[in-house]
Amino acid sequence: MNAQLKDAHTLLPMQLSQLPEVLVVERRAYEFPWTETILRDCLKAGYSAWVLVGPDGTMAGHALMSMAVDEAHILNLCVDPAQQRRGYGLLLLNHLMTIARAAHASIVLLEVRKSNKAALRLYESVGFQRIGVRKAYYPARDGREDALVLGYDIL
Numbered sequence: 001m002n003a004q005l006k007d008a009h010t011l012l013p014m015q016l017s018q019l020p021e022v023l024v025v026e027r028r029a030y031e032f033p034w035t036e037t038i039l040r041d042c043l044k045a046g047y048s049a050w051v052l053v054g055p056d057g058t059m060a061g062h063a064l065m066s067m068a069v070d071e072a073h074i075l076n077l078c079v080d081p082a083q084q085r086r087g088y089g090l091l092l093l094n095h096l097m098t099i100a101r102a103a104h105a106s107i108v109l110l111e112v113r114k115s116n117k118a119a120l121r122l123y124e125s126v127g128f129q130r131i132g133v134r135k136a137y138y139p140a141r142d143g144r145e146d147a148l149v150l151g152y153d154i155l
Contacts, residue, residue: 009060009088011095014049016040021059022051025080032139034076042066042075048099052079052088063092065099072100074110077119089122097126097152106155111147113138120148128152 014022019039026033042064043049052060061079065072074096079088100108111134112119128150136144 007086008055009091010053011091012051012053014043014051014062014064016043018051018059022062025059025061025078028081029078031141039064047075048096050092050095052092054083061088061092063096065096067100067103067105070104070106072096072103072105072108074108077110084118089119090126093122093126097154101154106153108152108154110150111137112150114146114148123150123152126152 019036022039023033023036039049045066048065048067049062050064051062054060059080060083061077063077064075066075067073074093077089077092077096079092097108108128109131110123110128112123114133129152130148131151132149134147134149137147138145
């Protein structure tokens with residue numbers, strides 16, 4: 001499935017050959033980015049993995065989601081900081097939600113850093129609810145940071 005978007009960006013299934021570009025975006029966006037090994041493992045496992053590519057071939061963002069039984073879990077949703085505030089995060093999120101619905105998931109779950117206010121606003125704007133906390137889940141400069149667990153009931 002390739003989706004051509006209004007502003008000429010395209011959503012494509014993530015390929016192993018794109019990992020160097022995905023890693024560049026990860027490193028720009030996160031102080032503690034995912035590694036190539038983690039991304040490779042996600043692709044090998046067959047997770048739903050997508051890249052958002054501009055008309056010039058520039059990687060704008062990516063998203064990964066796992067699915068099991070009737071549950072979808074958004075693992076990573078990342079937009080290059082230079083391309084943020086253009087609606088690409090919402091576009092990637094909506095794409096994952098569409099896939100989850102098509103797979104008959106009843107709930108979509110994710111973790112987000114407690115300090116990531118922009119991501120929290122995005123997720124809550126589409127109806128995600130806070131359902132828990134994972135203490136000391138993420139690495140942080142001063143040790144560990146809590147993750148908020150968010151859920152969206154699709155049914």
